[in-house]
Amino acid sequence: MTMSLSDKQPTENESLKRSREKQKKEDAWKPDGPKDLFSMLDSLPESKQQEIQKALHLFSLGPTLPKTLQQAKKHTYRFWETQPVPRLGDSVETHGPIVEGEASVRMEPYSLPQGFSWDTLDLSNPSVLKEICTLLNENYMEEDDNTMRFEFSSVYLQWALQPPNWLAQWHCGVRVDSNKKLVGFIAALPADVRIYETDKRMVQVKFLCVHKKLRLKRMTPVLIRELTRRVNQQGVFQAVYTAALVLPTPLSSCRYWHRPLNLRKLMELSYPGLKQNLSLQRAVKFNRLPDVTKTPGLRRMTEEDAAGVHSLLQANLGKFHLSPMLSLREVEHWLLPRENVIDTYVVQGDDGTLTDMVSFYSVSYRVLNHPVHTDLRSAHLLYVTSTATDPVDLMEDTLVLAQTKRFDIFFALNVMDNQSFLENLKFSISDKSLHYYLYNWMCPTMSPDKVGLVLPN
Ligand SMILES: CC(C)(COP(=O)(O)OP(=O)(O)OC[C@H]1O[C@@H](n2cnc3c(N)ncnc32)[C@H](O)[C@@H]1OP(=O)(O)O)[C@@H](O)C(=O)NCCC(=O)NCCS
Numbered sequence: 001m002t003m004s005l006s007d008k009q010p011t012e013n014e015s016l017k018r019s020r021e022k023q024k025k026e027d028a029w030k031p032d033g034p035k036d037l038f039s040m041l042d043s044l045p046e047s048k049q050q051e052i053q054k055a056l057h058l059f060s061l062g063p064t065l066p067k068t069l070q071q072a073k074k075h076t077y078r079f080w081e082t083q084p085v086p087r088l089g090d091s092v093e094t095h096g097p098i099v100e101g102e103a104s105v106r107m108e109p110y111s112l113p114q115g116f117s118w119d120t121l122d123l124s125n126p127s128v129l130k131e132i133c134t135l136l137n138e139n140y141m142e143e144d145d146n147t148m149r150f151e152f153s154s155v156y157l158q159w160a161l162q163p164p165n166w167l168a169q170w171h172c173g174v175r176v177d178s179n180k181k182l183v184g185f186i187a188a189l190p191a192d193v194r195i196y197e198t199d200k201r202m203v204q205v206k207f208l209c210v211h212k213k214l215r216l217k218r219m220t221p222v223l224i225r226e227l228t229r230r231v232n233q234q235g236v237f238q239a240v241y242t243a244a245l246v247l248p249t250p251l252s253s254c255r256y257w258h259r260p261l262n263l264r265k266l267m268e269l270s271y272p273g274l275k276q277n278l279s280l281q282r283a284v285k286f287n288r289l290p291d292v293t294k295t296p297g298l299r300r301m302t303e304e305d306a307a308g309v310h311s312l313l314q315a316n317l318g319k320f321h322l323s324p325m326l327s328l329r330e331v332e333h334w335l336l337p338r339e340n341v342i343d344t345y346v347v348q349g350d351d352g353t354l355t356d357m358v359s360f361y362s363v364s365y366r367v368l369n370h371p372v373h374t375d376l377r378s379a380h381l382l383y384v385t386s387t388a389t390d391p392v393d394l395m396e397d398t399l400v401l402a403q404t405k406r407f408d409i410f411f412a413l414n415v416m417d418n419q420s421f422l423e424n425l426k427f428s429i430s431d432k433s434l435h436y437y438l439y440n441w442m443c444p445t446m447s448p449d450k451v452g453l454v455l456p457n
């Protein structure tokens with residue numbers, strides 16, 4: 001009897017070989033040599049990594065830094081307790097620096113673990129800019145369950161990191177010595193800020209990011225210490241920063257509100273915080289916006305408007321307890337429209353003067369492993385000031401403009417006078433808080449409506 005190839009029974013040796021090959025296939029993601037958990041995870045396909053992260057999130061096994069004041073009171077802040085920041089629970093009535101900094105500023109950089117080095121990142125070099133984009137886009141995660149990631153572009157980062165008087169040494173990177181890979185980043189930008197009655201030259205600290213593989217290894221305190229040293233070297237001893245986490249000690253705790261623009265897409269993405277009790281059809285109807293704007297004289301800001309916008313902002317922002325003191329050049333930098341980065345509109349009265357302004361910046365996300373959608377475009381309210389137009393009308397027009405520009409969702413914080421239009425315009429409160437902090441400055445806390453400062457990512 002002859003046997004076909006497929007009928008042939010494998011010999012013992014062949015079975016062993018096949019089972020080894022099968023095992024080898026299954027183990028393909030494991031590295032040779034000593035097993036490092038982070039590199040094992042990293043070598044998994046993106047979809048597998050996402051599944052694991054979702055499971056960890058579900059069972060709350062991920063890193064747990066405090067997100068509420070109650071959790072914070074039970075947490076030991078090994079690093080932050082050594083820093084000049086108010087203690088959690090202290091009630092502060094005085095105003096001023098916590099430590100006087102001028103005495104001595106350390107000359108030598110802080111030491112990094114062996115195998116890592118500091119690098120001052122030169123943003124005028126396109127390949128360096130690309131490296132920062134890659135680090136942030138792969139590691140600056142938005143949702144804990146890793147369903148979406150930021151998609152920062154080079155032009156966005158130039159806007160966010162290079163305002164007037166920016167300093168290269170405040171774009172502080174950490175590289176791996178062996179392959180020069182960028183694995184850590186933190187930035188400071190110069191800013192003049194008014195806190196209650198005091199005008200202070202300080203920095204805004206932004207884009208703190210550590211590569212996923214190097215998390216929970218205390219890299220953050222070293223980044224913060226080194227950046228502080230570099231800022232101190234320039235005679236600046238205060239900073240303002242925001243975080244979703246509760247650290248010692250929030251100056252103000254604000255909430256994000258969001259307003260759907262492309263409701264169908266958001267529902268398909270199961271975007272958190274959408275009204276659950278409405279059918280798609282009813283929800284679309286409920287959120288429908290007018291097709292066109294209604295404010296006469298509303299138009300895009302141009303270079304000629306900078307001085308007018310500057311005056312409008314100065315007059316408005318001065319009434320809050322925490323506000324930026326923007327120069328004309330800074331107004332030009334932060335507000336002049338740039339495609340897919342920042343949009344600003346002004347209202348011009350019949351006599352030619354500007355009466356109102358509104359601006360929002362653009363943050364894009366990459367949607368991971370969704371059958372239909374690959375991206376999400378969000379608009380974030382920066383500043384709105386109105387002296388002639390009803391704020392609700394002006395903001396409704398802003399939503400119309402954002403929708404026309406194909407944004408999917410509009411975010412606003414409950415800072416400044418924003419509360420006056422949020423509910424009227426069908427924004428929903430999200431579960432995301434944003435806490436404001438000051439470094440080396442003591443002053444009473446403030447409610448969100450006294451905060452006049454927004455720090456774009
Ligand atoms: C934020 C991030 C750098 C923290 O890294 P990590 O590996 O979890 O933490 P590390 O082991 O390096 O350092 C832990 C210390 O940093 C502090 N820390 C963590 N996140 C912080 C933040 N966003 N701002 C300030 N301090 C922070 C912790 O409180 C802790 O100090 P403590 O002992 O006083 O509590 C990292 O999670 C990351 O890159 N996340 C994505 C980007 C991001 O969310 N950036 C922050 C934007 S505000």
